[in-house]
Amino acid sequence: MGDTSNSNICKENVFSDFFKSNAKALRNYLLYKFGNQEQAEDIAQEAFIKLWQNCADVPFEKAKSYLYTIANNTSLNVIAHQKVVLSFEKSNSFSDRTNENPEFLLEETQFKEKLLKSIQNLNETQRVAFLMHRIDGKKYAVIAEELNISVKAVEKRIHLALLELRKEFRDFK
Incomplete structure (x- = not known):
């Protein structure tokens, strides 16, 4: 059932562009969902390999959905019994801030x-949607397509995530 249009995912140049x-x-989605960068890169690569191996059975229009489904299922199999830990690399070193008040630096670190x-304590669905929107800057429609849910579901997940975060920071000074 191969796609015979110009957008055949089995064509090397089309697959390469895809x-x-x-x-x-995809790698960022896996990173946000499972919190492990190496695992995210490995699983993303594995998903693309499976897409290539099954390209004749996957129409181009469904390739992105297929890719995310494979990646998600593979991730769930790999970390079935692990707790999800979200990690970020520190982008700014505190050692080069010599002119800032130590009390401010402590408060910033605590914050x-x-x-x-x-963010780590948010439930998985809220965390994924929230980070895809706030970190990647993706629009709700794009998130909905990638997660295979409605735009309203994305709105609700992000809204609930924001409510949870506001509760956590209500009394923070």
């Missing part, structure tokens, strides 16, 4: 730790 336009987003912990 890979270039979707690899980073970042509390924020990361709060």
Whole structure:
């Protein structure tokens, strides 16, 4: 049942373009969902390999959905009994901030730790939608397509995530 149109995913140049336009987003999705960068990269690569191996059976229009489904299922199999831990690389070193008040630096560190912990404590569906929107800057429609849910579901997940985060930071000084 191969696709005979110009957008046949089995064509090497079409697959290459598809890979270039979707690899980073898929890796980030897996990173946000499961919290392990190496695992995210490995599973994203494995999903693309499976797509290539089954390209004759996957119409181009369904390739992105197929890719995310394979990646998600593979991830769930790999980490079935592990607790999800979300980790971020520190982008700014505190050692090069010599002109800032030590009290401010301490508060900033405490805030970042509390924020990361709060995001980690969100349920998986809220965390994934929230990070895809806030970190990747994706629009609700794009998130809905990638997660195979409605735009309203994305709105609700992000809204609930924000409510949870607001509760956590209500009394934070």
